[in-house]
Amino acid sequence: MKIRRVLATAVAIAVTTPAVMLSVTPAFADTKPAAQPQAKPTVKELEKAAAEAQKAYDEAVAAEEAAYQAVEDAVSETAPLNVAAEKARKAADEAATAKTTADEAVTDALDDLTEAATDAEREAAEKALAEAKAAATAAATTAETAEADAKAALKLSDDARREAFKALGKAQDATKQTLAAKTAADAALARAKEEENQGGGECLDEPGLTTVVTGFPSKVTAGTATTFSVRVTNGTDKDMEKVLTYASVHATDKSGAKDIAKYLKLKWSSASSPKWKTVDGDLYIDTIGALKRGEHGDIKLRLDVDAKAPAGQGLTFIAGDYFNKDGCGLTPDAAVNKFDIKAAAGKPTPKPDPKPTKTAAAGSGVTPQGSGSSVPVNTTNGSLAATGSSDATAQIALAGGAAVVLGAGAMFLVRRRRTGADV
Incomplete structure (x- = not known):
């Protein structure tokens, strides 16, 4: 046999x-x-070690699943930070459009200041130009602020995603380590039981x-x-x-x-x-x-x-x-x-x-x-x-x-x- x-x-x-x-x-x-040779562990001690290794592995698997879900949440379009980033981007785009419109109004006001204009027309054109310039300056400030806000919101969103993936990587490493420890503990326990069941001298x-x-x-x-x-x-x-x-x-x-x-x-x-x-x-x-x-x-x-x-x-x-x-x-x-x-x-x-x-x-x-x-x-x-x-x-x-x-x-x-x- x-x-x-x-x-x-x-x-x-x-x-x-x-x-x-x-x-x-x-x-x-x-x-x-x-x-210094260590005392040979008993089957009971090895069973305890194997149980603890199994528990650690199970916890690591659960933590990895949670980390994976966190990544799913972080990359989702409905994630709060992603929604905020999208909203800020939209506001920045609208502000940029408003700035462009204000700049065009300044150009139009300048075109109305012709030499052929009457004094009344010239006065009205100069007033319109001043208002257009003020509006353009305000639009430029708003667009600049909105763009900065959009970039900051995007950074927060990207950082959150990056941290989620980083946490997932650590969780996966922990799963690998606890699996290795569990496998080693199971092997030691199996060997001890084999020897115990067979009896005789080693x-x-x-x-x-x-x-x-x-x-x-x-x-x-x-x-x-x-x-x-x-x-x-x-x-x-x-x-x-x-x-x-x-x-x-x-x-x-x-x-x-x-x-x-x-x-x-x-x-x-x-x-x-x-x-x-x-x-x-x-x-x-x-x-x-x-x-x-x-x-x-x-x-x-x-x-x-x-x-x-x-x-x-x-x-x-x-x-x-x-x-x-x-x-x-x-x-x-x-x-x-x-x-x-x-x-x-x-x-x-x-x-x-x-x-x-x-x-x-x-x-x-x-x-x-x-x-x-x-x-x-x-x-x-x-x-x-x-x-x-x-x-x-x-x-x-x-x-x-x-x-x-x-x-x-x-x-x-x-x-x-x-x-x-x-x-």
Whole structure:
């Protein structure tokens, strides 16, 4: 039977940000163990933390909805400030029209002052001109004031809209942060319950059990399939009765805001089981079997990318577990491969022949094929180290895929279990 496991977290924390990844789950970014180990929280404490995280998330969602409604109100034509701005604009336009009319009256009054006019006509024209000039001056002052009022009203309206959008942005950030905290709390609780239900002693990190991935590319294209090799080696001084390979794939679109893992499938084959099989929901591949000290086992994995997959980025996690009658162990260094996903430009590239290349059986000494390489991620003391070079995690985060690291890391940590689990 497959090992019982809990998928307590989803990579759909893709809405998280790099800051959230570092602040909510610092263990995922810190490669150094804590100087003072903290006491392991109880299930009751974790349940309380998960409940509080859920409450904070619910409140953040409600606040975001309210902020969104505030934006709707701020941009509405019936919003008081918008009505006032429209009214002021209309008054300014009317004042400008009145000024134009007054200026024209001055011009007409000047035209009436002709040399041929009689004294009475001249007196009347001069009086009309003076009145026209006074009216034009007053109209100009009114128009100037009305225009200033219109600009001030428009500024108040624009400021209100700007503040509404700013508040919405903060509310959305709060929702992202509380979602990340909630997901981390749920993952911790699920892991604790899994261990409690299984009983027995906790599986320990086994540095001598290693997994190495070769032939994995840095880029894949929608509509194609990529084959790579995995070697699990027993470098300890003891025999291992049952060795399994853990394999999972996680992906988001370029923004990091959408989980696109549904477009990706992992398949496996081995010398003893050459037909391609899909890695099932348990994420464990049961084909290597026993490994004596110094032996290794090889399997082939294939990453199929659906032709409909959008551009994005992803990670694969490959690790190994062993189970003996007297205990169990986990690889402290998981092989993590990050890759970019390129959307299909046209007709998808045909998938390779469904018959895989034969792979070496355990202990044959055959070197896995491929030029790619994997990056170890240390999970000793529950930490997920930075992947690749010193700036690899930052590169993923900047690409919008911080959620991939956070979600995948949480899923990987949940796989800790106790001796006595069904195997």
